[in-house]
Every structure is written in C-alpha cells, then in structure tokens.
Amino acid sequence: MADSTATPVHGPELLHHFSTAQQQRDAASLGMWLFLGTEIMFFGGMFLAYLIYRLLYFNEFAAGSRSLDIWLGTINTIVLICSSLTVALGVRAAQMGKRKLLVILLLLTLIFGLAFLGIKGVEWYAKYKEHHIPGMSFDAGDLIRDYPQIHIDPAHEQIYFSLYFAMTGLHALHMIIGVGMFTYLLYHSMKGRYGPEYYTPIEMGGLYWHFVDVVWIYLFPLLYLIDRKPLG
Amino acid sequence: MATAVITPERENYLNQEYGIKSWLLTVDHKRIALLYLVSITFFFFIGGFFALLIRLELLTPAGDLVQADTYNKLFTMHGQVMIFFFLIPSIPAVLGNFLVPLMIGAKDLAFPRLNLLSWYLYIIAGALMLHCICTGGVDTGWTFYTPFSTAFSNTKVVEAGVAIFIAGFSSILTGLNFVVTIHRMRAPGMTWDRLPLFIWAHYATSVIQLLGTPVLAITLLLVVFERVFHLGIFDPTRGGDPLLFQHLFWFYSHPAVYIMILPAMAVESEVIACFTRKRIFGYKFVAMSSIAIAVFGFLVWAHHMFVAGISLYSALIFSALSYLVAVPSAIKVFNWTATMYKGSITFTTPMLYAFGFIGLFTMGGLTGLFLAALGIDVHVTDTYFVIAHFHYIMVGGAVMGYLGGLHFWWPKISGRMYPEWLGKFAALIVFLGFNLTFFPQFILGYMGMPRRYWQYPPEFQVLNVLSTAGSTILAVGYVLPMVYFLWSMRYGKPATENPWNAAGLEWKTSSPPPTFNFDQPPVVDFEAYDYEHIPEVEEVPVG
Amino acid sequence: MSEHVLSSKMYYGIWIALMILTVVTARVAFIDLGPFNTVVALVIATGKALLVVLFFMHVKYASEKLVKMVIVASIFWLLLLLLLSLADYGTRYARHG
Amino acid sequence: MFDNLPLWPARASTGAGNVDALYIFLLLLSGFMCLAIFSMIVVFALRYRRQHGHEAEQIEGSTALEITWSVVPLGIFLVIFAWGAFIFFQERTPPRDASEIYVVAKQWMWKLEHVEGQREINELHVPVGRDVKMIMTSQDVIHSFYIPAFRIKQDVLPGRYTTAWFRATKPGVYHLFCAEYCGSQHSGMIGQIVVMEPAQYEAWLSGGSSSGSLASNGESIFQQLGCVTCHRSDTQGRGPNLAGIFGKPVQLEDGLTVVADENYVRESILSPSAKVVKGFKPIMPVFQGLVSEEQLTELVAYVKSLSAAPTAGTKVRESKVQ
Ligand code: HEA
C-alpha cells in the first residue's frame, strides 16, 4: 500500500516491477486485505482477554458497562457509520471521476472521524472525573453504591475498565491513523490526482476505514450493552 | 560490504551503484537481503557471545563467574536476541528476500519500499534492544511470564517488550510481502504445481507470520500497559489470570517455532534435490506438508503449559493435537530420505549441512514427541531436556539449514565461490561441536536439572563440563564460515551462472543477478526440479 | 477487483439499514431477554459487520475468491484462539451448568 | 564410577516407574527410528554417490508410500499420547484419603505445613508408603514444585491453589527444585525431601515443635475474624453453615453448581461475591488483603476439617498435639 500511494504525482503510475496496472492494483488490494487480517488477530488478543474476564466477572462487567454513556456511545456509532457511507461514496466518486464530489466526501469523512474522536475524548474525560481510569487513583466506590443489587469487587471492576481503555484506546489510535491517511488522500485529491484510471489509494484507505468501523461495530455492544436491562 | 564488491565485466545488482546511500535507500530485494545478512549476523554473534558466557558460568556448580542477576539477564537476552533478532528473520529475510522473486521469475517483491521499511523497523527494534542490553538488560526469560515481568522484575521489561513489538511488525511486513508476491508476481507459466518447494515453505511461513505475530504484538503491548498503568489483566492480586498471558504468548510462540523451521526445510528441499540430481520424492506431499504444519501449528500451543495450571481436559486436547503436527514433519523427513534413493549424490558443503539437518532435526523432533507426552512432560518440562530439544531443532536444524543455504546460494549472492574444503571442514566442526554441547543436556534434563539455573547441585557437573567444551568447538565452527565468506568476496573464484548445475529460475540468470533479476522476462515451461533435462557435467566445479 | 461501480442508492440503502440496526441494538439492550441479550447484540453486530464488509468494502460484487479466503481464514483463526482457550477456561473451574 | 556422573535419576515414588517405562519405550522407539533413517541415508549416500555414467533415476513419488508413512506414525503417536495421558491422569488425581500438606511458595523459599501443625522451610519430611497430597499456592510470582526422584512437577500460582501428589517408596533424601523461573535466586530456591520409614517419621513428628494443627489454628482465626458471627453451627446464621460443605456440590444464586474444593473456599473468603450461595445475600465482607497466605491455608484447613468424617486418619491426632 505504501508503494502505490507514494507514486509520482501524475496520473496512473505503473511501478517498474509490475507488468500491468491490473497486476499492481491486485497486489495492493491483496496486501491491504492481508493487513486487515493481521489486524483482526491484533484485536483478537484483547477479545480473548475480554471474553475470559467477562465470563469470570460478569457482575463487574455489567456494572462497568452501565456506567458508560449509552447516548454518546450510540451517537458515536452513528457518526462512524456515516463516515463509512461518505468513504464508500468517495470511492465511487473517484471511480466515476467526480473529483469535486470526492474532495467533499473526503472532507466529510474527516469531519466525522474527528467528531468521533472528540466524543470519545468527552467520554474518557468523564471517566477520568469518575476515577474510573485504572492506574490513576481508580475507585469503583460509586458503582458499588449505585448498584447495590449486584455485588461488585473493585479489583475486578478495574479489569473491566482496563479492557475498556485498552480496546477503545487502540481503536482510537487506529482512527487517528485513519484521519492522518485521509488527510493525505484529501490533499492529493485536491490536486486532482485520483480519477477513474487511478484510485487505488482511495480504495485502500477506504478498506482500512471500513475495517476500523467494523471493529467499533463489535466494541459498541461488547462494551456498552453488556447488561442494560432493568435491575430486578 | 559495499566496498568489497567484485568487479566482473557484467553490470549486476552489486556494482550498479556504489556508496552507503545506494545501500541504505535501496529498494532492490537483493540488496535488502544483504542488509539483513549483515545485521542478523551481528545479532547472531551477540547472542552467541551470551551463550558462551552462559556455558562458562555453568562450568562449575557454584555461581562464580557472574552474579545471579547477570546470569538471568544473560539467558533472557540470549533467547530474545537469538529468536527475535536472529532466527526468525534469518532465512526468510536473507535467503527468502533474495530468492523468492528470483525463483518465481519476478523483478522484485510486490512492495519493494515496504520491504525496505521492514528492514528499518528491524534496525530500530535492534537498536532499542541493544540499548536495552547496554543499559541494564532484562531478566524475565525470553517468555516474559507474568506476574514476574509485570510486577516483580526491576529491569527494562518495557524497552525489551517494545523492541520485540517493533521487530514483530518487521516480521509481519516481510510475510505480507511474500504472500502478495507469490500470489501476484509469478512469471508466465509458473503455476502453483511448478513452484519450488522453497516457495511453498516460505508461503506457509508467511501465513504464520501474518496470523500469529499480531497476537504477540498485542500481548507484549498489554504487558507494557500492565507494567506502566497496573491494569490488573495479568495480576492475580486483582483477579487477573497469569495463565491468560501464557495462552496469548504461546498462541504466537508455538507457531513461531515453525516460522523458524519451515524456511530451513525450504532450503533443504532445494539442496537435496540439487545434490541428488532428482526431483524431490512426493513433491505434492512435501508442499502440502508445509501448509499443514502452518495450520496445525496453531492448534497445539498449550503444550507449553501442561504443568502451568491449565485444566486436565485441555491438557489432554493439546497433547493429542501436538501429535497431529508431528505427522507432516515426518512426511518431510521420509520424503527427503526417499529422494536420495537411486540419486546421484555429491558431497558438497551444502549437502553436508543437509545431512546434518536431517539427523539433528529428526532427533530434536523426536524428543518433541517426548515432551508432548503428558506424563513425561511433567517430569522434564523446565529442565535441560527442553533446552536440548529446542537447540537440536533450532541450532541443529534451523541454523544448519541457514548455513547450508548460505553456502548453496553464496555464488549467486556474491558471484564468488567459497573454499569448498574449508566449508566441509567447518560443517564437520559445527556438527561435532553441536552434539557435544547439546547431547549431554538431554541426560541432564532427565536427571532433573532445571533450566535457568545459575548454580546447580554438584552431581550435574561432568555433563555440564562436556556441554561447555562443546560450545567452544561450536564457536570455532561458526566463526570459520564468516571468515572465509568475507575472504571469498575478494579472492574467491568467480562463479558461473550455475555452478551447481542446478534447476530453478534463480540459476538461469547471471551470478550475481542484474538489478531487475532477468535480462529477459522468463517464461516457465518446465516443472520444478527437472533434473532429467539438465545434463550432468563432468565435474562439479567447486572453488 | 473489477471496476464495477455500485449505484449510490445501494449505498444509501445500506447506510439506512446500519442506522436502524444501531438504534435497534441499543433499544433491545434495555429489554430483559435473559441470556439472549448477548446473543441478540452479537447477531446484530455481525449483521452490521457483514453489511459493511460485503457492500461498503465491495466483497460481494467486486472481489475475487482470494480476498474472501483471507477474510474467512482470519476469522477462523480468531475463533481458534477464542475456542481453544475456552477449552481450558471452560473446564478449569469445577463448575457445572 | 557414576558417582559424579549419574545418568539416571533416583526412582523413589510409585509414579516414577510409570514415567520411566514410557520414557524407555520412547527411547527405544526413537532410537529405532533414528537408526532406520540414518542408516538409510548412509546407505543411499554411499551406494548412490555420484559416479561416471550413472544418472539419477527420476521417481515421481508414491501415494501408497506417503499414506503409509503418515498413517503408521500417526498410529504410533496416538499410542504415545494415550500412554502419556494415562500417566498424567494418575498424576493428577490424588487418592481420596491422601494426607495433606500445604505449600506456600515465595521468592525464594518453600514453606511447608503439615496438617498436624509441623512447619518446615525448604525441607519436607514424609513417610514411605503414604499418599501425600500437596495443596500449593504462591505469595508472589509463579514457582514450580519439582521433585525429580518422584517425577512430579506442578506450577505454583499466586491467587489460587494447585495440587500434586505422590507416594514415596524409598527412604532417602531427594532434591526439591523450583522449576519455574522466579527471579534472582530461582536457582537457590531448592530444598530437600526426606523420605523416612513410618516409625522414624512418627518419631520425627512428635519430636518436632508444632504450633497447633492447621485446622485448630484455623478455628481460632475463624473466631478472631468474626466469621463465626455469621457462620454458626446451626442454621440461624446470616451465612451458610459450613459443616459438611467441603467436597460437595454447592448450589449458586445464578443457577450453576460448583464443587466446594480448596479453590472455592479460598475464593469465597477473598472475593465472596464471585460465587454467591443460593438462598443467601451477598453480604459477606471481602477478606482480600486482610488474611495472609498462611492464615488462608489454615482457614481452608479448618473449613475442610468441618467436613471430615470423625474417624478420618489425620484428624485423630488433632487433640494430641499442642
Ligand atoms: C524450530 C523450533 C521448534 C520446532 C520445529 C519444534 C517442534 C516440536 N516441538 Fe518444540 N520447542 C521449541 C522449539 C521447537 N519445537 C522451543 C523453543 C521450546 C521451548 C520454549 C521455552 O519454553 O523456552 C519447545 C518446547 C516444546 C514443548 C514444551 C516443553 C515444555 O516446556 O514442557 C513441547 C511439548 O509438547 C514441544 C513439542 C514439539 C513437537 C511435538 C514438535 C514437532 O513439530 C516435531 C515434529 C518432528 C518429528 C517428530 C521428527 C521427524 C519425524 C519422524 C522421523 C517420524 C518418525 C517417528 C516416529 C514414527 C516415532 N516443544
């Protein structure tokens, strides 16, 4: 991927070692998909930790999940879905050579991406205020008070929040990388570099963006919706 | 290396450009292979140096040469350097990098810049590791077991963890590049059933790198987080499970042993075919066994945890699965042996290494079967039996494969022949020194000597002395090739295009190859190992 | 990868479906379904993920087999990690259902 | 001759012979395989070495052969697996009436406590011919309890109990090693297992100083920490009556059932909310951090003693000691 995006500024550029443009594009696409495969395993390690501790410490996970702001979580999911739409439309615009539209859509994507990060930041800040950040005078006392019906071990509560921060943190890191990537793509689209003959970078960036969206699609129910039903 | 370039008439990848910059900014897979060659050799000697210190300390039962803490750092860094900075990149990043495009008739890997990036990642990781070594080191064992690594060790765990994390990405990128290259860049006519077995095995290796290494990355990251922020994920006092770390670690690190051995098997298939002048017996089965190893290799990781406190049932499952992965290895050994039947065998240096490989790998593999047997593993786990097992495979197998391959393709890489008699002599020394070093360790292990012991009960001394003696011989055996390879770059006999009279596309271009590998884009209309169509020459022209 | 261009209507359709599913999953979480809350949440998430992968990422129309294999293999490996680990955790504590 | 070069470890437990038998079988099998493969290689290498006028004969391969040399080894492997699993199963299932020893590992020593109350450090006395079960935990990192002469090894984990058992067969002094790397003095975390004739052992037992049986110490801790206020010996307490629960299945609030083993009791004390007994409110306070690892073993021993049949061998002594 790094190679195809770094080709000289004008038009469809065929790197020396490929024999056809098709070959070059297929290579980029396979490379990107393989990379996304590795990403699945990267997040997979955390999913395993999540699965084990959720089975062991369900109460604490439920309480932790309740303490998250479901409104912000849902809104953020929607924001990401919208950004995925603009990305998909952006790839389409590039395919069809609508350069202006492409620029607008990329811009929108960036705005959605930044909005997501902003909302995430707000949520994290709330957690900071509530002393729910592990390692920073963590305190689950409020949860123990708020949910007297379920018994909460503060140590196990901390494990929930550790995983919450590890998972959303690494997801946010991916978002930040995505924003960087899309800024680059935006810059080159404004220079009119992408069109029907050459849009591989847009397409590859799009795949990455959608993937990060898919990860969030799972993180949302796993972290926010563990146990929201009314307490008996 | 840049200065020692030879000057044949033809233009080739070595003499096309000169100067440090032309090397550090190269995107030519062959030059990157040489960059890797130099850097992993460096780390091999660092790791070897630690090994010698370990062996010297163990000469006497008392801990007298170094402090206990120093000893702990020595074996930790020996393991980490040897595994992550030498063996995992060794064959793939040097020989694989050099040969994968040549063997399939491509001009380069699919992503040349990514290839260079992966070398830079390796160098960054290596520099960090070196910094860590020089400023105090780590003492967790190469396995980073929690909660020792997260809460008790006072050494530079974070730095080592980050270094290995980065090295992991280097490894992932190499694997990614290979898979894409093998899928997309084959020359016309190079169908899957014409691929050299070298390519098949590298393909399988890459798959493991892609699917396993990310798990190591996240695991190390979690260890770092745990150490810095005290998350509690691996901390038993907070309800964390230290065994979760072991599951995650071995999910990568067992398959990683196949990242180390598959490429060596790749080399042996080429070498044995060439020096028996035969197609490898059961080509399809050997090819498929590589894939099978890559897949089954992921199903057995908890055999490193039989006494760690996992449940009885899962121990049974993982023990049974461990035997499954041994079958494809057996297939390979039997097929190589069968290939020699009715061959026309020459005893060149690479072939001697191949003999050594088969013998020592078989012994290492068979002792793996001991370890996979639950009842026996309980007794010998964490003893020198395990140490002997994996050095037999990794040093006896993988390093021999690497050295054999380096000799085999040296004429292609450097354009010069190495001195054959010295090569054979060194191979012999390596073989003898190796066995003297590691065979006594099997006995030590069954006697009950635990590993990672700085001092030990006196009755173990004699065997330890033998082992230490062997390691000094081994050191000579390793220094020799380095010396004569360097020598040959200037004084060696110039190599012809195909000095071994071997099959394969890499031998159909000049030695050393031109920058884009082939003057004419090759078209493949022959099977792999078509030795029946290659006339025998009178004398194998060795230098 | 062919240069098949999907209609923008299709994209909007998928987008609306994703929005609806998001709202549904958030609402359903408040209804007591016993152990099925988790199941429903995961089924919906998987449905959404499939929509994104198949349509936004063009796997359904424009991708070759190899890409599909890569996806299936990665998910399969993830399941290996999860399920084989559960072989330990599921039986380690002497717990009965 | 083998004084400073012993080649085989002492065999001093009932299990050791089983392990050796499989080991010898594997040695013979591997030796045979090596011999077969190596001699084939040597013979081929000499017989088919390059000669003038002799070309290599191209042979494609043979599916029949391939299948043979996959299936036959697999069959052999399965035998090894089954054999090894069988031994392991025995190693992992302590006999019901084994006498118990509590082991607490810490950087870098072994603390061993007999139920009768004897405490030892880095040394364990046991009689010949008795089944002994170790219930082990660690105060800090992972250690591993290893007695080569008995062919047993088990990692000792912080935060929970693991167990191992043996039945010594030969009097003598044997190595006790820590086999899991645990920091600076890992190699110094060694000790001795002293196996004695039963009579000698009794003498040692009564000679040694004892600070009360584990269970009786546990009882007094049970009083001190106020456990009795809730766990009374009738059914009136706010907590369940603990008599007779050990080793029996316990119904939990969430519908599941667990067997009350050492780990369960331990968890019930340290983190009571993790598994709440059916019919009770989760009101029991968390004792994590309030009891030491030793006190915990004593409490566990006490809870256990409440379930022991009054005639059980180990319990008889209890009144005598102290
Ligand atoms: C390249 C490295 C490599 C390779 C290829 C292997 C291959 C194998 N390993 Fe090894 N292993 C390590 C490197 C490797 N290992 C390392 C580094 C450790 C220790 C890590 C640590 O703790 O630090 C280790 C530890 C280790 C353990 C854990 C020991 C312990 O700590 O308790 C086990 C247990 O099952 C094991 C088993 C096996 C098996 C069954 C194979 C099989 O794949 C072997 C298959 C090969 C053969 C079997 C030989 C050829 C077959 C025949 C000739 C067939 C004929 C035979 C018959 C019919 C009997 N290994």
Ligand code: HEA
């Ligand atoms: C690829 C992997 C690899 C390789 C090649 C080696 C190579 C060697 N290893 Fe090692 N080893 C491991 C991987 C490897 N090892 C691992 C993973 C562990 C476990 C660590 C742990 O427990 O955490 C281990 C542990 C280990 C131990 C056990 C330590 C302990 O548990 O206490 C021992 C002891 O003998 C040992 C010895 C050796 C020897 C003698 C060599 C020899 O083959 C080395 C020969 C090479 C040389 C001798 C180099 C020659 C160089 C010179 C002579 C010049 C030196 C001078 C300068 C640098 C200027 N190794």
Ligand code: CUA
């Ligand atoms: Cu305790 Cu090693």
Ligand SMILES: [Cu+2]
């Ligand atoms: Cu393994």
